[in-house]
Amino acid sequence: MDLSASLQAALTGFLLGLGLIVAIGAQNAFVLRQGLMRRHVLLVTTLCALSDAVLILAGVAGLGSLVARSPVLLTVATLGGAAFLLAYGALAARRALRPDGLTAAPPETQDVGRVVAATLAFTFLNPHVYLDTVVLVGSLSARHTGSARAAFAGGAMTASFLWFYGLGFGARLLAPVFARPAAWRVLDGLIACVMVAIALSLLNAWRTG
Template sequence: MISAAATGFFTAFSLILAIGAQNAFVLRQGLLRAHVFWLALLCALSDALLIAAGVAGFGAVVGLYPGLPRLMALGGAAFLAAYGALRFRAAWRGDYAMVLSGQSAGLWPTLAAGAAFTWLNPHVYLDTLGLIGAISTQYQPVAQKLAFAGAAMASSFTFFFGLGYGARVLAPVMRSPRAWQIFDVIVGAVMWAIAASLLSGALQENI
């Protein structure tokens, strides 16, 4: 039980830890101190649902619909390219009066963006339905499988809430428009790099 739980927690945590579009968005909202709880909850619950599906054995869905990953990659690339462009535009304009005053987009637009970063990312399906689902097969007793899945879900809650609220530590550094410009350029570059990677993979599948 303990071994299964430890494996589940650290496997999921290591997969989420990589810098990605979703993490960058949560970090940004954490710096703004806006809608952090609900955004972190959305991301963690989404991961929990996908982990449950992966452990339950639904990784075979991709085998039934082989064209699904490519469609998701194209949709995700388009979304990330658009959001990255917005971040570059914000950095170019340099108008951070609203940001420095702590203002952010409303709750529902923020959650909609968070959902898009989560569900339009093909890698999240590879990690949860594929990798975590595959690792869970080594635990045959139901109790061990539940311990593995529960710990993996707990790691998502730990990470996203830690990232969202932990971002406040950087708040003193982000008190100038220049700091936000640099941050937005980095976020935009991350978004475009991931979009390019998704697009490249989707196009290679079509060759």
């Protein structure tokens, strides 16, 4: 076993995974909002990280080439994801426009089933997640063999865990800022814009593709 090759592969996978996931997107915006509200943060971050890990493993195992050759799968994910993002964007816009709806309910009153469903939808109804984790990470992992390939996958998965836990639990550092209702209105307005923009970009890519 070449330890130096494995360490280098792990670092490469970590940097790639971090580069792909650290961006303003629907999933990150959802995790950030849950973290700010301190509602089911451990559940949401763990689901996101584990989902990424499953997709990365699938890509490394060779599923990437299958997804890349399946326009039907990508079409279903694109249209379903766009519809979901538009609906969530509309809800965020409604919260931003209605100050009376900004009063946060106690954490325990938020339905766990809905939180789980939303988390999984943000993950698996986004075709970009398949292109990033399954196709891209999977294809790049082919450059490595044996233990180095496993280390590459481990590095990418580690980046996901660190990012989601850091984002979810680190959001509370912004609590003083979001003690004001106006800050929540701005955040929800931005979330609405992000959701709609991503949905439109998905539809445009599907239409022109």
